[in-house]
Amino acid sequence: MPLGPTPAVSTARVPLLRRLVRNPTGVVALVWLVLIVLAAVLAPLLAPHDPATASARDVLAPPGGAYPLGADSSGRDILSRLLFASRVSLTGAATTVVVAAALGISAGLIAGYHGRRFESVASWVASLIMSLNAVVVLLAVRSVLGPSMVGAMAVFGVLIAPAFYRVVAAAVSGVRHELYVDAARVAGLSDSRIIARHVLTVVRAPAIILAAGIAGIAIAISAGLDFLGLGDPGRPSWGGMLNAAFGVIYRAPLQLLWPSAAIGLTCIALVLLGNALRDELERSAGPAPRRRRGRTAAAVTVATEPVVVHEEPVGARGGDLLRIQSLSVGYDQPDGSVTTVVRDVSFTVRRGEVHGLIGESGSGKTQTAWSILRLLPPGGRIVGGTIEFEDADLASASNRQMTALRGAKIAYVPQEPMSNLDPAFTIGHQLTEPLRLTLGIGAAEARERALALLTRVGIPDPPRTYAAYPHQISGGMAQRVLIAGAVSCNPDLLIADEPTTALDVTVQAEVLDLLRDLRAEFDMGVLLVTHDLGVVADLCDRVSVMRAGRIVETGPTRSLFADPRHEYTRALFDAVLEDGPARGPLIDTDPTTTADTATATQGARP
Ligand SMILES: Nc1ncnc2c1ncn2[C@@H]1O[C@H](COP(=O)(O)OP(=O)(O)OP(=O)(O)O)[C@@H](O)[C@H]1O
Numbered sequence: 298m299p300l301g302p303t304p305a306v307s308t309a310r311v312p313l314l315r316r317l318v319r320n321p322t323g324v325v326a327l328v329w330l331v332l333i334v335l336a337a338v339l340a341p342l343l344a345p346h347d348p349a350t351a352s353a354r355d356v357l358a359p360p361g362g363a364y365p366l367g368a369d370s371s372g373r374d375i376l377s378r379l380l381f382a383s384r385v386s387l388t389g390a391a392t393t394v395v396v397a398a399a400l401g402i403s404a405g406l407i408a409g410y411h412g413r414r415f416e417s418v419a420s421w422v423a424s425l426i427m428s429l430n431a432v433v434v435l436l437a438v439r440s441v442l443g444p445s446m447v448g449a450m451a452v453f454g455v456l457i458a459p460a461f462y463r464v465v466a467a468a469v470s471g472v473r474h475e476l477y478v479d480a481a482r483v484a485g486l487s488d489s490r491i492i493a494r495h496v497l498t499v500v501r502a503p504a505i506i507l508a509a510g511i512a513g514i515a516i517a518i519s520a521g522l523d524f525l526g527l528g529d530p531g532r533p534s535w536g537g538m539l540n541a542a543f544g545v546i547y548r549a550p551l552q553l554l555w556p557s558a559a560i561g562l563t564c565i566a567l568v569l570l571g572n573a574l575r576d577e578l579e580r581s582a583g584p585a586p587r588r589r590r591g592r593t594a595a596a597v598t599v600a601t602e603p604v605v606v607h608e609e610p611v612g613a614r615g616g617d618l619l620r621i622q623s624l625s626v627g628y629d630q631p632d633g634s635v636t637t638v639v640r641d642v643s644f645t646v647r648r649g650e651v652h653g654l655i656g657e658s659g660s661g662k663t664q665t666a667w668s669i670l671r672l673l674p675p676g677g678r679i680v681g682g683t684i685e686f687e688d689a690d691l692a693s694a695s696n697r698q699m700t701a702l703r704g705a706k707i708a709y710v711p712q713e714p715m716s717n718l719d720p721a722f723t724i725g726h727q728l729t730e731p732l733r734l735t736l737g738i739g740a741a742e743a744r745e746r747a748l749a750l751l752t753r754v755g756i757p758d759p760p761r762t763y764a765a766y767p768h769q770i771s772g773g774m775a776q777r778v779l780i781a782g783a784v785s786c787n788p789d790l791l792i793a794d795e796p797t798t799a800l801d802v803t804v805q806a807e808v809l810d811l812l813r814d815l816r817a818e819f820d821m822g823v824l825l826v827t828h829d830l831g832v833v834a835d836l837c838d839r840v841s842v843m844r845a846g847r848i849v850e851t852g853p854t855r856s857l858f859a860d861p862r863h864e865y866t867r868a869l870f871d872a873v874l875e876d877g878p879a880r881g882p883l884i885d886t887d888p889t890t891t892a893d894t895a896t897a898t899q900g901a902r903p
Pocket residue numbers: 303304305628636638656657658659660661662663664665674676677828
């Protein structure tokens with residue numbers, strides 16, 4: 298049932314080209330490449346002379362007058378020849394890139410996506426091609442095809458295709474087992490659609506960067522072939538002009554400059570373009586530099602609706618252990634904007650109470666919990682508000698202060714117990730290490746305490762579990778172990794993020810009972826993140842309902858459950874309490890009582 302909009306403020310994705318234009322290196326490289334392309338396309342219009350027309354009177358004419366860059370040893374205009382020669386270089390580079398990309402990307406996609414036999418054969422062929430000496434092959438091609446630059450560059454494309462193949466196959470096999478690809482498969486999307494939608498997006502960036510590099514290499518190779526005299530002598534080329542300039546190096550050394558500059562600057566521009574692309578793509582993966590405070594504040598200041606607060610019985614208020622005021626959490630975006638995922642959140646947790654944070658998926662519960670621990674993922678940061686804990690503001694505390702608090706004063710129980718235990722170490726090692734570090738006790742004492750904790754959290758055979766590796770225990774036991782670890786240093790505040798979601802129903806109940814008992818025993822304040830109203834009803838003294846990054850209703854659990862006032866809270870309840878008749882008690886599985894119970898159950902139904 299849809300319960301409302303998702304919280305994130307919209308953050309437009311800035312197209313790569315626009316980001317590139319803001320990168321100085323990228324701009325310079327792009328400008329040069331655009332000029333070269335324009336020169337090639339408009340050569341007939343821009344060239345002051347016919348590039349092939351020789352003039353005996355103007356042999357080696359210096360720059361100036363009718364020949365802006367001078368004339369060559371046959372009296373031909375160098376500028377006109379350079380302009381026309383750019384066509385040859387660009388066509389050759391484009392041929393190489395197209396052939397290499399077509400072969401390498403398609404083979405990489407098939408090998409990466411389907412794996413198995415095709416991958417073995419394709420990898421073998423790629424290795425074979427890479428072992429060939431490109432220059433020797435191109436010389437052989439010249440002798441077979443004649444001075445066809447397009448043919449030679451197409452063959453070079455085949456020789457360099459393994460570069461595309463390797464990059465694409467590695468990227469695709471990395472995403473092949475991602476859950477979203479499995480989900481698309483389960484949803485019935487064809488392989489070609491999955492590749493087009495989900496896989497191509499992953500290989501697009503590395504392929505573009507590689508294409509820029511390969512284009513640069515292709516230009517150098519085509520110039521090299523022409524320089525060696527293997528190209529078509531009937532049309533101007535940068536390599537051929539370089540060759541001609543060498544012949545007159547003592548009489549007109551300046552003539553070397555023009556083709557060298559054209560080749561060198563174009564290759565450099567392509568390399569710089571590839572670097573700029575990589576920088577921009579990497580930048581978009583990480584956090585952007587912080588902007589001025591004003592901008593951040595503007596990003597989080599949006600119209601707010603009042604929070605529905607349920608009054609508490611007189612005398613119920615105790616001392617606050619944790620006091621969060623106007624907390625806002627944002628994620629820096631590559632374009633400098635901030636996506637706000639938690640907005641203006643305020644609540645308190647008292648010693649000895651369980652405060653529930655409830656809301657639909659994506660409402661900001663986990664981000665709030667992680668802010669308290671200051672463990673937001675890269676790019677995320679607290680953009681406003683305070684988190685008071687024991688006279689310190691955790692929102693602005695130093696990393697050193699936070700390290701001292703985490704584990705010792707503020708403990709955390711995660712949602713996925715198994716993925717939070719290191720498979721390489723025994724349970725005992727993982728329990729005793731933090732004990733020894735935080736409490737400064739010896740190995741024997743730490744072992745004793747760990748065994749006592751395992752007993753306390755209801756592990757049936759503590760010494761055996763102590764010596765076991767994570768894969769040797771069940772999910773329920775792993776969660777108990779993590780709870781044991783969390784309370785091991787006697788924390789004041791325990792943050793539990795959906796601690797029972799990954800467990801089956803009977804184990805869930807036991808873990809909730811354990812948390813309830815430990816809360817009383819250790820006199821901790823507990824912040825319980827959950828999306829389960831049953832868990833809130835079972836365990837929480839107070840509850841705050843989150844929606845779209847805000848708290849919409851807060852108060853004692855009993856009062857909020859008896860009289861939910863915000864429409865979103867009511868919608869949450871409606872989603873659980875269906876209109877149909879309540880189910881009867883479960884049928885007893887004991888065969889001797891089943892018939893009677895079933896009859897009684899049916900009879901009891903309305
Ligand atoms: N790294 C991130 N960058 C940008 N936005 C993020 C990032 N991580 C989470 N968000 C956004 O923050 C919002 C709140 O996420 P959060 O994980 O706190 O939700 P939740 O209420 O805990 O949901 P769930 O119960 O599914 O864990 C979501 O809209 C999510 O898209």
